[in-house]
Amino acid sequence: MxxxxxxxxxxxxxxxxxxxxxxxxxxxxxxxxxxxxxxxxxxxxxxxxxxxxxxxxxxxxxxxxxxxxxxxxxxxxxxxxxxxxxxxxxxxxxxxxxxxxxxxxxxxxxxxxxxxxxxxxxxxxxxxxxxxxxxxxxxxxxxxxxxxxxxxxxxxxxxxSDIYEIQKGLFRKVLEERSQLNTILEESLQNNLEFDFFGIAKKHSDDHYKVTEVFGHGVKSMRGMTFSHGEGLIGRPLITDKYEYWENVEKDPRSVSLSRYGLKPKSFFCYPLKRYQDSSTLLFGGSHSNSKMSTRCRELGKILGSILETGFLIEDLQKENQQQINRLTSMVEISKLMVSTHDFKRIVYILVDISLNLMEGPFTCVVLKEQHNDSVNLVSRGNPNGNLREYAKNVAERHFLNPVNTQQFEIITPKFEETPWGERTLECPLWNRGRIVGVLCVAINEQQAKLQEHVNFLQTLSVIGGVSLQIVEQEEEELDDKLVYSLFRAIKQFDQDVYSILEEAAKIAKEFAEMQGLPVPVINEITHSCLLSYYSSAFIQETLPETRLRTVIDEGNTLLNVNKGDSWESASISAQVFALAMAYVKDQSINKLEKVYDGRLIKDFKSFLYETQVLEEKVSIAETSVSIQEQVLDTVTSTIQELKLSPREQEVLDLVIQGYNNKEIAQQLYISGHTVKNHVTKIFQKLEVPDRAHAISKVYRLKHQSG
Known part of the structure; x- marks a missing residue:
C-alpha cells in the first residue's frame, strides 16, 4: 500500500x-x-x-x-x-x-x-x-x-498481486507461524475495509450447527445461534457444499434467520470448510454497508476460506496426533507398571480399573482360569444390570471349555458378545504361550465416541496383561520353596487351628508387603516367616541355615512382646510386617502395638485393613453349583491421601479409580456435574497427566513405589 x-x-x-x-x-x-x-x-x-x-x-x-x-x-x-x-x-x-x-x-x-x-x-x-x-x-x-x-x-x-501476496501471507501464518485462526480473521478484518464481520459455525448435533465465534462489529448477538441444513442463507451452503455469495441481502426473504439474531447485512458470504474425519465447519462474513462486494473482496473471501480449511485440517491432525501420543504414553506407563508388578491380583485390578474408565460402561471384569480345577475367578468393578456369575460361566464356556481350531491371531482378537440380560460387551482374551490365562470383559457404552480406537487400545492392553500374568506365574513358581511349604503342611497334622492362623497371617503379610512395594525376595521372606513361626528358632536355624527366617521370626516376636517403641525403629522391615500380621490374626486388632509404636508403617497397615473390602467371586464352570470365595482387594486410598490434593479432590480421584463417571460421582458426593468436571481438571493438572488412564496409572505407580 x-x-x-x-x-x-x-x-x-x-x-x-x-x-x-x-x-x-x-x-x-x-x-x-x-x-x-x-x-x-x-x-x-x-x-x-x-x-x-x-x-x-x-x-x-x-x-x-x-x-x-x-x-x-x-x-x-x-x-x-x-x-x-x-x-x-x-x-x-x-x-x-x-x-x-x-x-x-x-x-x-x-x-x-x-x-x-x-x-x-x-x-x-x-x-x-x-x-x-x-x-x-x-x-x-x-x-x-x-x-x-x-x-x-x-x-x-x-x-x-495483492491477492497472491495475501494468500502467501495467510499460508505463512498458518504453516510457519502457527497463528491462531481467530488472529487470522481479526487481521483480515483490519486489512480489508469491505468486510465488517466474520463468524465460525461448528457442528452442534447431527442436524444442527452452532455459531461459536464471531469477529467484527454488530455480530455479538450471533454467538450461540443454531441453525439446520438449508435454513436461510447461512444454512444453504451446507446442502450445496460450495461457496455462496449474496448481494442486497436486506431484500432477500431468506435473511430473516439472520435478522432474528440482530444481524442485517447488505452483502453476505458463506464458505463450508471440510475437516478431518468428514466433520464440517462453516465460515461466514459480510458487510453492513456495502450491498455489493468487489470482485477482489469476494476472491479474498474464498482464499480466506481455503486457508482456514487448511488451518483446521492441520489443527485436527495435530489433535489426533496428540491423542495418539497420549494413548501410546498411557500404554507405555501401564505396561511398565504391569511388568514391574510382581503380584497376579494387582495386574488384574489394573486391567479392570483402566478398562472401566476407558470405556465408561456399567461394568468391567476379568474371568481367570484356575490351572488345576474347573473353576474360574471373577474380579469385577462397576454396577452390572444382571448376574455376573452367570455371565462368567458363558465366558468360560466360550474361551476355556470349547477350544476351536483357529489361528492364534483369531484367538486373541477381541470379540463383541452379549450378556444374558442383553448388555453388549467386548471380550479380550489374555493370551500367552499357547493358552488363555483369562478374559478381560468390558461392557460397552454405546454413546462412546471413537469406539474402535478404544477397542484397539484394549486389545493391546490385554496382550500385555496376558504376558505380565504369565511372568508373575513363573516367578511365583520359582519362588515356591518346597521345603518351606512341606514344613508348613506338616503343622496341619498336629494343630489345625494354628495352621489356619499362620495361613491367614502369611496371606495378610504378603498382600500388605506387596502394597508397600517391597522386593519379591523380601515378600517371600516375610511370608515364609509367618508360615514357619510355629517352629522353634533352633529348629529353623538347623533346617534352613542359609535363610534369614530365624532372624525375622525372633525380631518379630520381640516386637510383639516389648513395650518400647525404639525396638521398632531398629527392627528390619520384614520383622515389622511379620509382627503386624501375627498380632492382627491373633487378636483381630493391633491396638496393643499402637500403644507402643505409632509410626508410618502401622498407619499404613490400618489403612490396608480398612481398604480391603472389594468382592472377588469364584464361579464353578459346572452347571450344578457356584461357589463364592470372599477375598480382599487392595485399593489405593492411602496412596491418594499422600498426594497434594484437597480432601474433595481425593474423594473424586478415589471414585474415578473405582470406575465412576462424572455423573455418578456427582450423585455420590451430592454436587453438580460441573463441579465434578472442575475437580477432575484440577486433579489432572496437579498430577501432571492428560487423562483418566494416566491418572490411574500414576496412582498405582506411586502406590507400588511408596515402600
Whole structure:
C-alpha cells in the first residue's frame, strides 16, 4: 500500500507541475486520501482561505452520479475543478480533483465575484490560471482522464498481486507461524475495509450447527445461534457444499434467520470448510454497508476460506496426533507398571480399573482360569444390570471349555458378545504361550465416541496383561520353596487351628508387603516367616541355615512382646510386617502395638485393613453349583491421601479409580456435574497427566513405589 501511494504521488506531482494545476485525491465520500500537490494560485488561495468551502464541495460530489468520464465541477461562479473518477483499492471509487480552471471570457466576472466576498484583487492569480472553453474534447480534460486511467491500471495490476501476496501471507501464518485462526480473521478484518464481520459455525448435533465465534462489529448477538441444513442463507451452503455469495441481502426473504439474531447485512458470504474425519465447519462474513462486494473482496473471501480449511485440517491432525501420543504414553506407563508388578491380583485390578474408565460402561471384569480345577475367578468393578456369575460361566464356556481350531491371531482378537440380560460387551482374551490365562470383559457404552480406537487400545492392553500374568506365574513358581511349604503342611497334622492362623497371617503379610512395594525376595521372606513361626528358632536355624527366617521370626516376636517403641525403629522391615500380621490374626486388632509404636508403617497397615473390602467371586464352570470365595482387594486410598490434593479432590480421584463417571460421582458426593468436571481438571493438572488412564496409572505407580 505504501508503494502504491508513493507512485500515485509521483503521478499527481508530475501532472500538477506540467499543466499548472493543483491536484487532490479523495474517496467517493469526500475524504482526502492524497493532499494538495501543485502551484495553481487560485486553487491554493481557496485551499488556504476557504478550506471549508472546498471540503463541502468534496462532500457533495458523491451526490452526483459517478461515471468514468471526467467532468467540470463548479466551486465558484466561473471557477471549476476537473473531477475524474477511477477504480482503486478493493474496487472502491476514488476521485481526482484538478484545478482551478476558468472558462474563457469569464475572467473579469470571476474577479468581481471574488472581490464581493473578499476585498482582494484576484486579477494576477486569474491571469496565471489555466483557461478552457465549452467545446468538447478539451485537451486538459483528456490529460486528467489519462491520469485517472493510469491510476486505475496501476490499482488493477496491484490488486492481482495483492491477492497472491495475501494468500502467501495467510499460508505463512498458518504453516510457519502457527497463528491462531481467530488472529487470522481479526487481521483480515483490519486489512480489508469491505468486510465488517466474520463468524465460525461448528457442528452442534447431527442436524444442527452452532455459531461459536464471531469477529467484527454488530455480530455479538450471533454467538450461540443454531441453525439446520438449508435454513436461510447461512444454512444453504451446507446442502450445496460450495461457496455462496449474496448481494442486497436486506431484500432477500431468506435473511430473516439472520435478522432474528440482530444481524442485517447488505452483502453476505458463506464458505463450508471440510475437516478431518468428514466433520464440517462453516465460515461466514459480510458487510453492513456495502450491498455489493468487489470482485477482489469476494476472491479474498474464498482464499480466506481455503486457508482456514487448511488451518483446521492441520489443527485436527495435530489433535489426533496428540491423542495418539497420549494413548501410546498411557500404554507405555501401564505396561511398565504391569511388568514391574510382581503380584497376579494387582495386574488384574489394573486391567479392570483402566478398562472401566476407558470405556465408561456399567461394568468391567476379568474371568481367570484356575490351572488345576474347573473353576474360574471373577474380579469385577462397576454396577452390572444382571448376574455376573452367570455371565462368567458363558465366558468360560466360550474361551476355556470349547477350544476351536483357529489361528492364534483369531484367538486373541477381541470379540463383541452379549450378556444374558442383553448388555453388549467386548471380550479380550489374555493370551500367552499357547493358552488363555483369562478374559478381560468390558461392557460397552454405546454413546462412546471413537469406539474402535478404544477397542484397539484394549486389545493391546490385554496382550500385555496376558504376558505380565504369565511372568508373575513363573516367578511365583520359582519362588515356591518346597521345603518351606512341606514344613508348613506338616503343622496341619498336629494343630489345625494354628495352621489356619499362620495361613491367614502369611496371606495378610504378603498382600500388605506387596502394597508397600517391597522386593519379591523380601515378600517371600516375610511370608515364609509367618508360615514357619510355629517352629522353634533352633529348629529353623538347623533346617534352613542359609535363610534369614530365624532372624525375622525372633525380631518379630520381640516386637510383639516389648513395650518400647525404639525396638521398632531398629527392627528390619520384614520383622515389622511379620509382627503386624501375627498380632492382627491373633487378636483381630493391633491396638496393643499402637500403644507402643505409632509410626508410618502401622498407619499404613490400618489403612490396608480398612481398604480391603472389594468382592472377588469364584464361579464353578459346572452347571450344578457356584461357589463364592470372599477375598480382599487392595485399593489405593492411602496412596491418594499422600498426594497434594484437597480432601474433595481425593474423594473424586478415589471414585474415578473405582470406575465412576462424572455423573455418578456427582450423585455420590451430592454436587453438580460441573463441579465434578472442575475437580477432575484440577486433579489432572496437579498430577501432571492428560487423562483418566494416566491418572490411574500414576496412582498405582506411586502406590507400588511408596515402600
Amino acid at each position: 505504501i508503494q502504491r501511494i508513493e507512485l500515485l504521488q509521483e503521478l499527481q506531482k508530475s501532472y500538477a507541475e506540467k499543466y499548472n494545476l493543483s491536484i487532490i485525491m479523495t474517496d467517493d465520500n469526500g475524504k482526502i486520501i492524497l493532499d494538495r500537490v501543485g502551484n495553481n494560485p487560485l486553487f491554493n488561495w481557496f485551499y488556504d482561505n476557504k478550506r471549508e468551502v472546498l471540503q463541502e464541495e468534496f462532500n457533495r460530489a458523491k451526490e452526483k452520479k459517478v461515471n468514468t468520464a471526467p467532468y467540470l465541477y463548479d466551486i465558484w461562479p466561473g471557477a471549476y475543478m476537473i473531477v475524474a473518477p477511477f477504480h482503486g483499492e478493493n474496487g472502491h471509487i476514488y476521485l481526482i480533483w484538478a484545478g482551478i480552471v476558468i472558462v474563457e471570457g469569464t475572467e473579469q466576472l470571476v474577479n468581481e465575484q471574488l472581490q464581493e466576498s473578499v476585498n482582494i484583487n484576484f486579477i494576477e492569480m486569474i491571469n496565471n490560471t489555466p483557461v478552457i472553453t465549452h467545446e468538447p474534447n478539451q485537451p486538459l480534460m483528456k490529460r486528467i482522464k489519462r491520469l485517472a486511467h493510469l491510476a486505475t491500471i496501476y490499482f488493477k495490476d496491484h490488486d492481482k
